[in-house]
Amino acid sequence: MAEFAEAVTAFFERRFGVAVGRSQLTALIGSKEGIGHLPTAVVNPGEVVLVPEPGYPVYTSAAVFAGGEPVRLSLRSDGGWLPDFAAVPEDVARRAKLMYLNYPNNPTGAVANLDFFERALRFAQANDILIAHDAAYSEVFFEHKPHSLLELGGAFDHVIEFHSLSKSFNMTGWRIAFAVGNAEAVASLTKVKDNVDSGPFNAIQHAAADALTHADHVDVRAMSDVYRQRRDIVVAGLNEAGIPVDAPEAGFYVWAPCPDGYTSMEFVAKVLTDVSVVTIPGTGFGPLGEGYFRIALTVDADRMGQAMERIRSVKR
Ligand SMILES: *Cc1c(COP(=O)(O)O)cnc(C)c1O
Numbered sequence: 001m002a003e004f005a006e007a008v009t010a011f012f013e014r015r016f017g018v019a020v021g022r023s024q025l026t027a028l029i030g031s032k033e034g035i036g037h038l039p040t041a042v043v044n045p046g047e048v049v050l051v052p053e054p055g056y057p058v059y060t061s062a063a064v065f066a067g068g069e070p071v072r073l074s075l076r077s078d079g080g081w082l083p084d085f086a087a088v089p090e091d092v093a094r095r096a097k098l099m100y101l102n103y104p105n106n107p108t109g110a111v112a113n114l115d116f117f118e119r120a121l122r123f124a125q126a127n128d129i130l131i132a133h134d135a136a137y138s139e140v141f142f143e144h145k146p147h148s149l150l151e152l153g154g155a156f157d158h159v160i161e162f163h164s165l166s167k168s169f170n171m172t173g174w175r176i177a178f179a180v181g182n183a184e185a186v187a188s189l190t191k192v193k194d195n196v197d198s199g200p201f202n203a204i205q206h207a208a209a210d211a212l213t214h215a216d217h218v219d220v221r222a223m224s225d226v227y228r229q230r231r232d233i234v235v236a237g238l239n240e241a242g243i244p245v246d247a248p249e250a251g252f253y254v255w256a257p258c259p260d261g262y263t264s265m266e267f268v269a270k271v272l273t274d275v276s277v278v279t280i281p282g283t284g285f286g287p288l289g290e291g292y293f294r295i296a297l298t299v300d301a302d303r304m305g306q307a308m309e310r311i312r313s314v315k316r
Contacts, residue, residue, distance in 0.1 A: 007209035039066035054285035081110035109248025139168035237308025
């Protein structure tokens with residue numbers, strides 16, 4: 001709908017200072033839908049898809065569905081959970097067609113600065129790779145505003161970026177999002193979508209346009225303050241429990257190391273069975289998530305506090 005497209009364009013200009021043309025954007029039925037369909041649109045069987053790990057599992061499934069070959073980009077704590085492009089073997093980089101990135105990051109809570117985005121873009125330019133940047137958490141931040149990769153000069157040649165109303169505007173169940181970026185990639189994705197769906201329900205596009213146009217970040221900032229309060233409770237609680245964590249700058253997850261002597265599954269199972277608190281094993285985000293567990297800041301502060309008391313009481 002023109003109304004939704006105009007709202008996206010105005011939002012992008014206001015929030016990131018980036019001008020987006022009508023052929024450079026498309027509405028999605030949630031960003032997962034676009035992320036999942038993109039390889040069908042741009043990857044040929046046997047081509048490499050670079051996938052960050054630990055990471056959102058859809059990137060790998062989407063690559064496999066399209067007959068691509070997912071190859072992991074390792075994210076490590078000592079690298080700030082940013083991939084090291086120099087570590088990608090040359091032949092793999094040459095065979096790569098698509099690379100997923102996700103900042104602010106799920107599950108680690110890491111954010112990326114423009115220096116990192118510059119490195120990513122140079123790597124994509126050198127190897128003719130399309131970057132699919134998943135920016136689902138761009139409006140859930142506590143310190144600095146996260147950047148769009150599309151802020152960089154020349155980015156529209158190599159980037160398609162996924163934005164979602166799900167987390168930013170608490171509209172998860174409404175299924176509305178958008179992709180912005182390279183016009184050819186947007187056109188290919190739209191072609192696939194024309195054959196499998198018919199776009200989001202118009203009433204929901206109206207509502208999303210309204211959110212993008214009128215929320216003007218006041219409600220969104222108030223929402224981030226709620227997450228910040230919960231984050232601080234969890235970070236303090238885990239540190240008091242002897243589980244050292246830093247406060248994430250964005251997103252609504254705390255990514256924490258398991259205590260010595262426990263695998264992710266063992267620790268998560270122990271916390272569940274001993275004190276009835278549900279956390280997510282790091283291995284749910286790929287084998288490189290081993291040794292970590294994730295807490296989602298999606299219940300209220302009182303309940304979060306209770307959960308932290310219970311985790312403190314676990315005998316280990
Ligand atoms: C939640 C999430 C999404 C999907 O959100 P939609 O509701 O489909 O827009 C995409 N990427 C990441 C990293 C997520 O955590």
